[in-house]
Amino acid sequence: MAKIEDRILEHSYDGIREYDNPLPGWWLYLFILTIIWAFSYMYYYHVANIGPGQDVEYTQEMAKFQLAFEDIPADLAPLTDDASINEGSEIFKKNCLICHGPEGQGGVGPNMTDEYWIHGGRYEDMVRTTQNGVPEKGMISWKMMMPNDQILKVTSFLMTLRGTNPPNPKAPQGELYVEQEAEEAEVSEERISEETKAAAATDIIDTNSETGDIPAVDSLGADNLGTDNLDTDNK
Numbered sequence: 649m650a651k652i653e654d655r656i657l658e659h660s661y662d663g664i665r666e667y668d669n670p671l672p673g674w675w676l677y678l679f680i681l682t683i684i685w686a687f688s689y690m691y692y693y694h695v696a697n698i699g700p701g702q703d704v705e706y707t708q709e710m711a712k713f714q715l716a717f718e719d720i721p722a723d724l725a726p727l728t729d730d731a732s733i734n735e736g737s738e739i740f741k742k743n744c745l746i747c748h749g750p751e752g753q754g755g756v757g758p759n760m761t762d763e764y765w766i767h768g769g770r771y772e773d774m775v776r777t778t779q780n781g782v783p784e785k786g787m788i789s790w791k792m793m794m795p796n797d798q799i800l801k802v803t804s805f806l807m808t809l810r811g812t813n814p815p816n817p818k819a820p821q822g823e824l825y826v827e828q829e830a831e832e833a834e835v836s837e838e839r840i841s842e843e844t845k846a847a848a849a850t851d852i853i854d855t856n857s858e859t860g861d862i863p864a865v866d867s868l869g870a871d872n873l874g875t876d877n878l879d880t881d882n883k
């Protein structure tokens with residue numbers, strides 16, 4: 649734009665004269681551009697509804713969030729593939745190491761490599777304790793800070809630390825946890841033999857044969873059985 653000479657305008661207000669100072673071209677074009685932008689924006693989001701509005705975006709974000717943090721089913725098995733374990737190890741280094749020790753040997757938090765657990769030694773206990781934490785004892789609740797896939801990975805990594813015997817372990821805390829498979833296999837063997845006996849006595853298998861299920865011990869009535877095995881249910 650050619651430079652316009654400042655020129656004084658004709659009119660005068662109570663003797664005050666003013667210059668005609670035109671706006672700089674770049675400023676004027678920018679201004680016009682914002683107006684065009686505003687109309688396009690309005691058309692895009694509010695007239696034609698092409699783009700998602702704030703409320704739609706909010707719902708989408710919340711759905712994503714809920715998916716990432718929804719309840720983890722209790723009967724999950726730990727992940728075992730290398731990629732997940734490696735990622736779990738990284739997550740551990742970043743978030744858990746300061747309290748549980750670089751090799752899980754314990755520090756502020758308990759030892760992850762021994763057979764003693766305060767809050768249970770099953771995989772689902774790892775997941776639950778990690779999610780909910782034990783705030784009064786200094787264990788953080790990670791539920792809202794870590795999406796589920798990360799929780800599953802880091803807890804799966806914890807499972808690999810067992811029996812690794814790192815140097816300077818923290819003294820055991822909690823109760824001795826016996827390997828689940830061994831324990832369960834034993835229990836269910838006992839249980840099946842008890843069940844067969846009980847079923848033979850009461851003919852209960854017939855009444856349940858539609859479902860094809862072996863009747864639950866509890867449904868047989870505790871009188872038929874030694875009650876010793878009844879409370880060992882680990883599910």
Ligand code: HEC
Pocket residue numbers: 739740743744745746747748756757758764765766767768773774775777778782785786787788790802803806821822
């Ligand atoms: C600020 C310190 C701190 C951090 C960080 C921390 N923990 Fe803990 N954690 C603890 C303490 C303290 C306990 C023991 C709680 C108790 O005594 O009941 C614990 C207990 C646990 C337990 C249960 C142990 C048992 O014996 O039952 C698990 C599992 C666990 N933490 C997992 C994790 C994971 C996974 C992370 C990282 C994502 C993590 N913790 C980060 C302090 C921490």
